Amino acid sequence: MSDLSGRTTIVVGASRGLGRGIATAFAEAGAPVVAVSRTAAPFDEPANGAGTIESEVVDAGDATVPASLIDRYEPQNIIVVAGATPHMRRLQEQTWETFSVNWETDVRITFQWLREALLKPLRPGSRVVVISSGAALGGSPLSGGYAGAKATQRFITGYAQDEANQAGLGITFTTVLPRFAPLTGVGRPAVRAYAERAGMSVEDFLAKAGPLLTPEIAGATLVDLVREDAAKVVPAYVMNGAGLQKLP
Template sequence: MNDLSGKTALVVGASRGLGRGIALATAAAGASVIALSRSATTFPEPGGAGSIQAVVADAADSSVPGSLLDRYDPQLLVLVAGATPLIRPLQHHTWETFSANWNTDVRIAFHWLREALLRPLRPGSTVVVVSSGAALAGSPLSGGYAGAKATQRFISGYAQEEADRAGLGITFTAVLPRITPLTDLGRPAVRAYAARNGQSEEEYVRQLGEPLSPESAGAAVLELARADTAGVAPGYLLTGAGLQQLA
């Protein structure tokens, strides 16, 4: 997939934040992008040969992945969608708020990767599961979010094992973005963790290094999509400085 012209990419969770940045970057690189979100979304016309088609559907609905994979036959599948965690300490969560990301994010990864294997996607396809850096560092103010994101990474690894066992030629990888103030998801978390640490938001962000932007997330996914599949690792931490392979 060194050349994305003529390729189809399906970005699940493309309406905002990192997902939107990934959809725009992939279209700018020449792909025909199917941008899936739960609500109607508009996108600017991409330059070059690429295009973006907005599709409204619930990514967590078990009937959606098979239907859309059959309809669009993507060579690049990127899963970004998930629930926004409620930011509060453990004792202020209910089980329903604590488990929200298990019931949404993990569910999405399970259904989409299952269908990618069952269909299966064509040989040479790449599947990118956007998890979170919280899967490595924990996230004490967001309930079960960190555990759910770690499980997404595990599911990606399981899918790769099954693809290899069946000789499908599909590459699965997990990308774990570091917390960032540049998205609607990250901004309230940055504010809450800064307050918890007795820091200003500026101090907290400064210690994280260069903030991760939607544009840099798009560039990172393009790097993976264009790479020789044999060189794509099972997982990466993603920061403002780019991808860092995980051990």
């Protein structure tokens, strides 16, 4: 598993933030990467020239897209990062439309991609990683239904692992729950909102948050996870700037 050169990796939501860092890291580790995003996002050539990145500008939430891309590229790794930026307001300031946006995007995308990974199915030894959020563990009172949607992503990933086990498919499904990543489009407004709620400066708030996660750290961490022996992989991890911590 240490050699990723023959393992096509689809990164769903690769245009920015953690997804972009993950796509870049897999290419630099030698993998042929398919970077799926709704908007075009040019990538630099991998630093060591080992892997490649091919962009697919599509709507990952379109129900026809997962089957089409899985059939075309026959990936052995799928990393699902795509999702909506939550509306950062207190509960009473939300509308149902803003409250439910992550259910209609993040959960739907996860469901459709994991469904197709099972239906195809992916070849034995394949890995599917769903990027959820640490908010799934402690809640997120300023982001509407975000925390619940992220918890449901974890549930769906666990259900997919159960189905794969029952069918003897040999596919490993894993959920990774990142803590604050202040350099991303989702992280920046969240950090500002929660710092203000706590009556703190952004700098002081981040200083208390522990090791901070960056797209580059997320990419390197996910490469290591996919390289790990499947027998040693647990169903879910928290991820921060120090790497992964296993969840029970």
